[in-house]
Amino acid sequence: MAGAYAAVVSLRHVLEDILHPTWQWILLDRRQIQSLLENITSLQHFLEDYHALLTSKPEAEDGLESQMAKASYAAEDIIESFVLDQILAPSQVQVERILTCFSQDFPKVMQDVDSIEKKVMEIKEKIGVVKDQQPVNSLQPAAGFSRIVAPGSRDAMVGFDSHLHQIMERLIGQEAELQMISIVGMGGIGKTTLASNVFDHPTIVENFDIRAWVTISQEHSVREIF
Template sequence: MEDLARQLVVVADEADDIIDFHVVNQLRERSQYKTRHMASLSSFRQDIDKIIKKIDSITEKLMMVKEEPVDVQEQQPSIVSVPVSSTALPSSDKNTMVGFDELLLQVVDELTRDESNLQILPIVGMGGIGKTTLAQNAFDHPYIVNRFDKRIWFTISQQYSVREILLKYFFKDEKDFGTDQLGVAELGVRLHKLLCGERYLIIIDDIWSVKAWEDFMLYLPNNENGSRILVTTRLLDVARSLRFDNHYFKVNFLDEDKSWDLLCEKAFAQKSCPYPELEEIGRKIARCCRGLPLAIIVIGGLLAKSKDKR
């Protein structure tokens, strides 16, 4: 997945260079003959068509990536944990929710319902589809901030160690005295005490197995006060196993209009293209991303940098 994302960056850079070259030619040829201008435009379209084919190929590979967990016994742990403060999350300018407004409201509504039992809400979808962005927006939503006493974000990933995740959460400095003596049980008890009696929201992002879920659930108290756990996963079987009623939210691909809106939002900071002569090509690029937000955001972000430079 990361290698394919890097390939997208390279292709987007190529598109950026082609567009820059075309803009320079446009300025140079304004006073030239129309036939020369048309030849330049034809060449530009051919170059862009080549870029579109590359984007289409990479996006197709992204969509074919197998969403199956690896054998964690043979891998080294890869752990990230994010502390309570929402400022530790990506800033809002990197957190665009084009196309997911209605789904966000549904998630917030589910999290704030007047049910006292501890509720688990899974969000499922392929990598790059926007699960984490949806969870981040829910995490920072004013209703959520006002409702919950404590909000904590953990990212699990395929390879994980509950002990290391909790150590990173409780101790900002890994050299803190005595941390090497703390076992997972002691850290789990510390988390349990922190949450006991509080109305809390826990985000467990990018979970790949039921076992990872069970390892964390040991330390999350049911305070009977409306606490919630929001889980994101790529695996439908994992999402279904977290609730007896099989209730979960699925993040789907963006349609063509939403894809175009997102590309414009990332490239131009608005939901329309300020350069009419580029709209047709821009829409082609958006379509070739096949509704996958990751691809659209990578390309739109690079186009935005190009626009800022000019």
């Protein structure tokens, strides 16, 4: 559950960032991005609302969470690579080539997510937990997670609170020296989600006049980043 949830939330944050006015200059079909965002948000709510019922009937999952994680990470990789390649493109000709590649790869991502969305609807019907047909108290949120909407409109995952506060204490403590804080761990545990919650936390926003979010690929140039 944690891996799928972290992957879905991470992708949702990427999509929301791309749709932000700051990134209007990036060339892409924003209707497609908005459509994917709506589907991913729906999957996130499904994981939050129906997880307890799914775990009580594991036969209903049928590897669905694994498919969600795989599709979400694939979509995030394609989108982030596309944005980075476009930023670093040396010419308009190269930008057009990048757009062509993206237009070939992105539909596959949409198909995978649409397929998962259909399976989600089938599961809801199969286990008889369509929200409109059940009492409110019969629907419990996902174990270990809580939908918390912060002022920055990002989700916080319960269980990460201690890590969140530790990082914030280091960032706004009395230490005057420049610091580098690494968040490490295996893929899918929510490192990006934790970092984004720190980045958008009201206390951090209040204490730092300038903040920057940079996505770096494996092959990069320090000069180009700064």
